[in-house]
Amino acid sequence: MHPAFSVIAFTTLSGAGYGLLLWAGGLILLPALQGRAPANGATVLLWGVLLVLGLVLTTAGLLSSMLHLGKPGRAWRAFSQWRTSWLSREGVFAVATALVVVAMLALLGVGIAGALPTGLWIAMPALAAIMVLLSLCTIASTAMIYASLKPIPAWRHPLVLPGYFVFAILTGWLVLMALVNWSALSDETLGVILLVTFALAIVAGVLKLVYWHRIDRQPLGATRADAVGLPGREVDVFERPNTQANYINKEMGHVLARKHARPLRFIALVLFAAVPMVASWLAWANPELAGPVFTLGALLALAGTLVERWLFFAQARHLVTLYY
């Protein structure tokens, strides 16, 4: 499939954004679940920063996805078909998530100004729970846009949906780390961060390795003979219908990635899995370096996720290529 940069940037950025919102939701919910009092001023400020950044990343992603539309001005129509279309559902969930985040930010603003009655702090964890749910639904809808397309077997693979979740959680975590590590954290906390980063990076790496292994061995599921209705015969192209490339050739017949798959996969794996592990180890060994190291690590991991997404598109073969 043709890898449109705007779509790749969209899934990467919004994935990181929703991942960050998931972690922010967790941070807000955790003290509430433990029955602790509403947090102090510094924590509240952190909540605000995380929510704003999550909102910015997800909105940037959505805007970038609108760039590849032929008629961006009519994009509002895309909210209407949620009954059948995952793309439509994604839009609805994305807007709902954004509204909840805005409500939480408003509440925080009033709270910081000191105008919020203590009782209303209860609303924060409740909203956070809704936001977590909506973020999960948005990530799932994004994945299902691809995972529901029968003509593209590499996207139908059962690891596609978990893959989108794992990458959202991993990149969201790294953005969170890039923020919180600028303040001095205790050795104990850095140890926990090291463990979580390793666990997430290893899960993401193994998942992608298994996925790549499987799609390399997964045949298209049909032959050219099936495509022309003569199953069992040996059919070769004699003459194409068009001398110049047409839309179908350009959009579905992308071959570059399959040629360079190995080095690109290696680069992606190093950037999104190895780099975060090294970064968290460096931060743990030299706590004074934690801020810059995690910031660089998060940026490189996002670049790695971009490469991974590019491969996800560029390597997927569409059944219509059988005709050409």
Add this chain to the structure above:
Amino acid sequence: MTDLPPPSKKKLGLVIDLDTCVGCHACAVSCKEWNAGGFAAPLTDEQPYGKDPAGVWFNRVHSYEVAPTQGCASSPTPQPAMTLHFPRSCLHCETPACVTVCPTGASYKRAEDGIVLVDEDKCIGCKLCSWACPYGAREYSEVEGVMKKCTLCIDRIYNENLAEAERQPACVQACPTRARHFGDLGDPESKVSRLVAERGGVDLLPQLGYQPVNKYLPPRPRRTGEAATAAPQDETLDTAALPPMLRWLDRVLSR
């Protein structure tokens, strides 16, 4: 809504005879001509007179070479090698994912006759429907920013300004070998349905579950036997077997 309508009684579609199609591209050209001015107009081109012309077509004709077989799933008897001409256009599927994936409702399947159409005033050009079609029947117009597809010539088949005999898709009318047939495939008694039953018409890629309405008639089995054995290689002439007149001529000319 992009919900599919309940299955219609009437299922208009095409039956394409791969036995008689000679790959002349007349259907593709007449489709382009008619639809450049009709329901889905304009059918835009990019640099039509330039170095690298490209554009939207609803119907494209492929040509393949099919290797000989000793018998297989689709031909039980041994078959010689042959050329296969294969016109490819929208199959107006019964359960088309191209419709259900559409986020705007621009893509729809008509409840009354099953024709699958794009409402170009609603389409946002997200291209998702073209990804969802396994048959490559949808083409995006770079110029207009919307999706285009075969309309089953909806502006011909119901057009009361045309003579009755002309209320046929342009491609069907243009075909010089009558390889394309148009009709109601939902009615088992219709001409097209009987043709499909008679000739063993098939669905393309039925395992995907799109349930195409259009059917393809596979080439009739070729004669095997002498025709399949090679022609004699060297030319030998037994002059003794010739009639006297020719024997004399042969003698004169051989001098």
